């Protein structure tokens with residue numbers, strides 16, 4: 001492990017990340033070629049709309065969509081997608097958001113798809129209408145949401161349907177997009193963390209999504225503050241109009257036609273609700289370079305490496321009394337394999353919760369997956385660990401969990 005990081009120089013403890021691509025501890029390791037391109041982007045000027053037009057073509061090519069846009073994260077993409085669904089090509093509505101008086105402003109979501117990230121829909125001005133139940137444990141035989149419940153919620157107040165893509169979310173996306181298409185309502189898909197496989201870049205568009213968002217700072221390994229929106233050209237145009245800096249004199253306003261058709265809009269909109277979600281030329285270039293590398297990358301080899309790392313952790317922990325590691329090959333909450341480590345609080349020197357607290361307080365801080373502490377479980381995700389960090393994490397776990 002590198003012994004002196006920029007964070008050490010600032011007097012801020014660095015983190016060894018065994019929990020996967022989590023924003024609060026820095027997302028992922030940006031690809032070196034993206035960093036290099038960002039340095040070059042920083043020294044020259046470019047018209048942002050030209051750069052977004054080129055990004056649109058590349059994203060369209062990668063996703064099989066009509067158009068695309070680079071945002072400052074997947075969550076910003078959700079806000080902009082909602083803003084596009086609310087305002088369309090109407091500059092007066094763009095100007096009014098997040099106030100939505102007199103326009104359809106409801107986004108329907110299956111209740112089991114609600115996350116903290118959907119605050120972004122509300123921030124754009126939408127009201128979320130959630131349908132279905134949360135019952136997974138009472139044994140009443142009910143399912144999370146029935147397709148008819150989504151259909152029944154559609155009315156003349158509906159602006160969009162929100163859908164969060166995970167391998168276990170239901171109903172299937174295609175079921176929802178069929179219903180939406182019958183009623184002429186767009187479907188916005190949050191697929192922030194659903195890469196790899198690369199095939200997922202086009203899968204949700206193929207299944208009928210009108211807009212889909214991905215994080216640029218997870219497995220794509222672009223800058224942390226990037227995301228991708230892909231989908232319908234008219235909606236992407238609305239996003240561009242609401243996100244770009246619109247400091248433009250009408251007589252000389254000639255944005256790239258592939259991104260914005262000026263004849264379809266009544267004049268130049270003002271700075272819109274997306275303007276605070278600024279994307280710099282450096283991040284934009286970094287994302288485009290990272291996306292190219294992601295498309296060329298050998299994801300099988302990366303997966304084999306992650307599997308090997310997870311198998312190492314499993315083996316190294318299995319001999320400890322009270323510690324029960326199992327390898328989960330992935331495809332559930334995380335796209336990567338993970339080690340699910342059950343820690344018997346009666347049979348080990350510290351409980352799962354104590355272990356997580358202790359590891360986070362060390363120098364460097366060590367972050368392991370802590371979403372299942374109520375089951376006495378920690379998880380180890382190898383996505384963001386290099387070889388020396390993997391050894392280090394195994395050593396720290398063994399030190400705390402071995403009998404005194």
Ligand SMILES: *Cc1c(COP(=O)(O)O)cnc(C)c1O
Pocket residue numbers: 023072073074075076117164190191192193214215216217226227
């Ligand atoms: C990570 C994540 C987000 C947020 O992505 P950012 O690129 O950090 O904005 C939104 N939704 C889901 C499901 C995520 O996993």
